[in-house]
Amino acid sequence: MRTTWTFSSAGQIIFGSGAVGQLPDIVSRLKLNRVLVVTDARLVEAGLCDQVTTLLKDRGTFKIFAGGEPEPSLRVAETCISEAREFRPDGLIGLGGGSNLDLAKITATVLAHGGSPRDYLGEDKIPGPIVPLICIPTTSGTGSEVSASGVFTDEENHIKAGAMSNYLRPAVAIVDPNLTLSCPRKVTADSGIDAMTHAIEAFTAVDNSTFPLPPGEHSLYQGRHPLGDCLAEKAIAIIAKNLPTAVENPQDLAAREAMSLGAMLAGLAFSNVGVALVHALEYPVGGATHCSHGAGNGMLLPYVMRYNLPGREREFARIAQLLGEDTAGMSDKQAAERAVVAIEKLNKKIGIPARLRDLGAKREQIPEFATKALGITRLIRVNPRVPTMSEMVELLEAAY
Ligand SMILES: NC(=O)c1ccc[n+]([C@@H]2O[C@H](COP(=O)([O-])OP(=O)(O)OC[C@H]3O[C@@H](n4cnc5c(N)ncnc54)[C@H](O)[C@@H]3O)[C@@H](O)[C@H]2O)c1
Ligand SMILES: [Fe+2]
Numbered sequence: 518m519r520t521t522w523t524f525s526s527a528g529q530i531i532f533g534s535g536a537v538g539q540l541p542d543i544v545s546r547l548k549l550n551r552v553l554v555v556t557d558a559r560l561v562e563a564g565l566c567d568q569v570t571t572l573l574k575d576r577g578t579f580k581i582f583a584g585g586e587p588e589p590s591l592r593v594a595e596t597c598i599s600e601a602r603e604f605r606p607d608g609l610i611g612l613g614g615g616s617n618l619d620l621a622k623i624t625a626t627v628l629a630h631g632g633s634p635r636d637y638l639g640e641d642k643i644p645g646p647i648v649p650l651i652c653i654p655t656t657s658g659t660g661s662e663v664s665a666s667g668v669f670t671d672e673e674n675h676i677k678a679g680a681m682s683n684y685l686r687p688a689v690a691i692v693d694p695n696l697t698l699s700c701p702r703k704v705t706a707d708s709g710i711d712a713m714t715h716a717i718e719a720f721t722a723v724d725n726s727t728f729p730l731p732p733g734e735h736s737l738y739q740g741r742h743p744l745g746d747c748l749a750e751k752a753i754a755i756i757a758k759n760l761p762t763a764v765e766n767p768q769d770l771a772a773r774e775a776m777s778l779g780a781m782l783a784g785l786a787f788s789n790v791g792v793a794l795v796h797a798l799e800y801p802v803g804g805a806t807h808c809s810h811g812a813g814n815g816m817l818l819p820y821v822m823r824y825n826l827p828g829r830e831r832e833f834a835r836i837a838q839l840l841g842e843d844t845a846g847m848s849d850k851q852a853a854e855r856a857v858v859a860i861e862k863l864n865k866k867i868g869i870p871a872r873l874r875d876l877g878a879k880r881e882q883i884p885e886f887a888t889k890a891l892g893i894t895r896l897i898r899v900n901p902r903v904p905t906m907s908e909m910v911e912l913l914e915a916a917y
Contacts (some may be wrong), residue, residue: 522725522742524789525683527652527663527690532781534774536693537653540572540610543689547649549608550577553601555621556612557585563699565655569612580604585617588677588803588810590670594620594634598627608649611687614708615659615810618652619667622685625650626667634669634680640895641735643682652687655696657763657776658708658811660715660784662690665737668810676804676889681737686788694770694777702764705776706867707811709760712780713863714795714814715787716752717822717836719745721829722791722899729898738791738899745790748782753839755779757863764867791899794890795821798913801889808876815869816876820916822857824908826850828901833857873917883913 531539544552552573556566561583573579582597601609601624609628611621623634625648630637637643652662661667665685671678700708719741723729728740756779762772798821799813806813826833833853837844840859844852861871870876878886887909891897897904904912 520726522739524744525665525686526785527686528688530663530690530692530781532692532778534693534695534770536691537569537572537696540569540651540691541576543651543691544573544576544608547608547651547688549649551604551606552577552579552608552610553604553606553624554579554581554610554612555585555597555624556581556583556617558583560613560617560655565696565699566612569610569653580606585613585620587614587616588670588807589616589620590672591634592672594623594669597624598634601628606648608651611650611652612655614654614656614704615661615668618654618659618661619669621650621652622647622661622667623669623680626680626685637680637682638678640681640737642680643684645684647684650687651689651691653691653693653696654777656700656704656708657697657773657780658711660712660780660788662687662692663781663784664788666788670804674804675801677800677810681895683737690781692777692781694774697773697777698768698770700767702767703868705767706760706764706869707809707815708780709756709763709776709811710815710818710864710867710869711811712783713753713756713760713860714818715783715792716749716756717818718792718795718899719783719786719790720749720753720836721825721832721901722793723901736895737788738895739789740899741790745786748786749790750835750839752779752783752786753836756783757840760863761866791896793896793900794825794904797890797893797896798886800893801886802873802876802878805882805886806877812869813876815864816871816873817916819857819860819864820912822860824904824912825901826853826857829853873913878917880917883910883917886913
């Protein structure tokens with residue numbers, strides 16, 4: 518039985534509209550002279566890359582890698598790394614959604630420790646500090662700016678694969694909600710429901726005191742603990758209240774600010790407590806259908822919530838309240854069910870598909886999804902109920 522828990526974050530968080538203006542000071546403080554900015558063509562086009570590089574003009578040399586892509590493949594990671602090796606930066610800036618931030622993380626890792634991205638997939642494979650990394654998110658979703666993970670598409674094995682290590686937490690996270698104003702509707706919705714999934718999976722995870730960790734094994738995810746709960750509860754309420762507005766009215770700065778905060782709080786929660794069955798299922802589903810991580814998670818979320826209800830009625834009843842449901846006079850069981858319905862309503866409102874088939878999945882892929890998801894032990898063991906193969910197939914059939 519575990520009796521202690523820990524909490525880790527980015528080295529420093531700088532939050533608020535206009536926060537990116539502090540970049541020159543941060544670059545000086547970290548004593549960076551050659552900076553590689555890892556981003557993508559859409560952010561160059563949207564003018565966000567210029568906004569950042571203008572701030573670097575009098576601070577030594579910089580180079581832009583704009584080859585990032587959504588749900589980055591290991592191949593793109595190799596390309597970014599080979600350009601980085603040529604340039605020999607002493608620091609990196611990840612600018613973008615989770616995809617670019619993760620690309621910057623793995624590049625900073627390989628620059629520091631050699632080898633190739635595959636060497637670092639899995640848990641705790643990074644032997645020491647990585648090249649100093651500043652992460653500047655332009656979506657409100659993944660929490661990668663504070664998290665200990667980097668996620669990639671393994672095209673050979675048709676699955677998403679992650680690297681997890683506290684060394685992947687950025688030295689500095691600059692969270693400037695202004696940078697999310699240009700986020701297209703679908704990206705806002707998908708990344709926002711990903712953040713909601715992080716918070717719900719953290720709030721309903723297995724308890725830290727009963728976390729099923731075999732002797733001698735180490736896990737970054739530790740199960741539910743009091744600090745994780747504080748962060749997750751707040752994140753759920755903030756995201757529920759503001760996500761529909763941010764989707765409907767992209768220029769609403771107050772909603773964007775709230776979403777940036779909510780997503781970051783959810784990132785702090787899940788990156789210590791854990792994410793579970795939704796994410797385990799999204800890895801093979803996303804790998805096969807190429808849906809966005811957020812759309813896959815959002816679609817799967819209500820089905821997994823329903824499966825998890827029996828062991829976590831009190832928590833789901835609380836989630837219903839946080840989602841704005843009136844649960845007065847209801848039993849925990851009734852209120853818990855309202856949480857699932859509230860997520861279904863939210864999904865519908867923001868345009869998240871309701872069924873696996875809508876993502877392009879084929880019915881005959883279900884056994885493969887179930888087998889692959891069950892194989893991701895580091896996520897499955899965080900789930901409050903441990904599913905059997907036949908329960909997984911049943912869940913996926915219901916979702917199909
Ligand atoms: N590292 C982690 O802890 C973690 C957690 C969850 C998810 N992820 C990963 O993050 C990725 C998803 O990241 P995401 O949801 O942030 O989306 P994303 O980074 O994939 O971006 C999606 C698209 O939106 C564009 N975009 C982003 N911000 C924009 C802006 N402000 N204006 C205009 N266009 C913008 C991007 O250029 C891209 O084309 C997935 O690969 C997922 O697996 C990582
Ligand atoms: Fe996620």
